Amino acid sequence: MASTLLAALHVVVLTVGETDPAVLSAVRALGADTVVTFARPSAAASAAAAAAGLRYVPFLSMADVDALVADPEKLAALQAIPGIGGFNYHDEAVVEGYTPAEEQERAYGILKGLFPEAVVLYATRLDLVGLDAGYLDGYFRPDATDLVAPYFYPVGTTMLGVFGEGDEWEAVLTALLAPLAARTPAGKKVLPVLQAFAQQGYPVGPGFPDRQLEVYRRYWPDVDDLAAFWWGVPGGGLLTGLSGVPGLRSGIQRLFLGLPPKPEPRLVPAR
Secondary structure: OOOOOOOOEEEEEEEEOOHHHHHHHHHHHHHOOOEEOOOOOOOOHHHHHHHHHOEOOOOOHHHHHHHHHHHHHHHHHHOOOOEEEEEEEEEOOOOOOOOHHHHHHHHHHHHHHHOOOOOOEEEOHHHHHHHOOOHHHHHHOOHHHEEEEOOOOOOOOEEEEEEEEOOOOHOOOOOOHHHHHHHHOOOOOOOOOEEEEEEEEEOOOOHHHHHHHHHHHOOOOOOOOEEEEEEOOOOOOOOEEHHHHHHHHHHHHHHHHHHOOOOOOOOOOHH
């Protein structure tokens, strides 16, 4: 595996479609260079990502990681898949965000020992910072991930309140990031995971990704690694991902390509 940490990561998260050439080419057209999936590693997905010019970062559970140590055949099967750029992991047996600290450290150590050039990611659930006073002390381990990857999706119905795009959700995100930033070692790379979906009844526009990134840059001014959650699934539903929200898609594309935000249109009164 070639190292993926030398250049910025511009990530789109896929919950489905990791083997679909149409999905992957559309993701690449956004300016993304990496897909993170919720599916286990597969040769088909790795090959499809490579064909689209994307790095491929599949999911492993703690049980999967342990199996790599206990079962040489499973390790050999994983090593036989070409083109895997890294792994994202968590413990499926616990509530999201509560993978025990010692399990994080163990998983990271195993994966970096077996795949030293791979990027290994564990995402930090930010809403728990506001809901559980002991969460960061008990579960935040920046040494168990190559990039600290905080996520909180601030517009819609959240665990911390209900917000429209025009509401003061930046204050909530700021309050969650401040204690996290205080515990993040200087020089540690950070991968903000931006909300890239719209909840029914809570529309978001092309400026929404920029506003999220501005909050992250209050604490990490030079951050250039970015992730967008998520591409979407056919048929819509309560949540509509990037594939179904053109304005939001254009906002993410501008961030990935390093383009300045478009000015907001202004109404000029008729004379």
